[in-house]
């Protein structure tokens with residue numbers, strides 16, 4: 001079972017809910033792992049007391065120009081859809097930040113002058129917490145392409161925790177990184193707020209899920225602020241509302257101190273129970 005927590009925008013409480021849910025499931029004896037896929041700024045580890053167990057270097061494959069046999073025909077630059085290769089009069093320039101590792105230039109080069117070679121983009125870390133593991137993908141500073149590291153972090157979780165329930169904390173938004181974090185999951189839970197901004201971003205996220213043909217439901221966080229636009233939208237679109245998490249200053253206080261919330265706030269724990277029940281019904 002693989003569940004992705006996503007949201008159309010940042011700050012909706014996605015990490016708060018996914019970290020608390022993982023810890024709660026572990027406290028119930030479930031075999032569970034949390035993967036933080038917000039690789040540009042992973043922060044799940046701030047809310048979970050854990051110790052670092054393992055670090056793996058993450059690479060992506062990029063072409064490396066070998067001058068010796070190159071005829072400067074320019075085919076590699078022509079075939080690259082991402083402008084990652086520029087054919088100069090006397091040399092071939094490769095821009096690793098733009099490369100999508102599609103292998104086209106390397107495969108099409110008539111003189112094999114562009115072998116694909118590994119290039120570091122970040123790290124995958126495995127932490128041991130109380131009753132569960134946390135996997136974190138973290139891009140190196142200056143790296144722009146999140147998708148390869150997200151894919152590798154999911155692969156790490158699949159390989160090393162094949163029997164566990166996997167909770168994936170996706171990056172915010174509706175672009176390629178969140179698509180990568182969602183497409184292999186059994187179910188996506190979209191976290192939103194009951195405000196016009198929340199509704200706007202939710203509709204974008206819902207459109208993305210529909211394009212992916214992904215099964216999904218909604219959690220309304222900070223319920224009680226704003227209006228009932230999100231509820232009406234979900235009713236009209238026939239989207240299940242899994243739970244409504246009450247707006248509560250005490251939740252915000254615990255969050256700001258980096259503490260887990262469910263052990264201290266009953267209504268928050270009740271919302272986690274709703275999620276657990278819903279996930280149980282998916283099996």
Ligand code: SF4
Pocket residue numbers: 069070071072073074075076077087092108109110111112113114
């Ligand atoms: S396709 Fe190969 S031979 Fe042609 S310019 Fe590029 S590297 Fe050189």
Ligand code: SF4
Pocket residue numbers: 062063079080081082083084085098099100101102103104105106
């Ligand atoms: S591997 Fe693909 S994206 Fe990267 S430089 Fe070659 S053609 Fe461009």
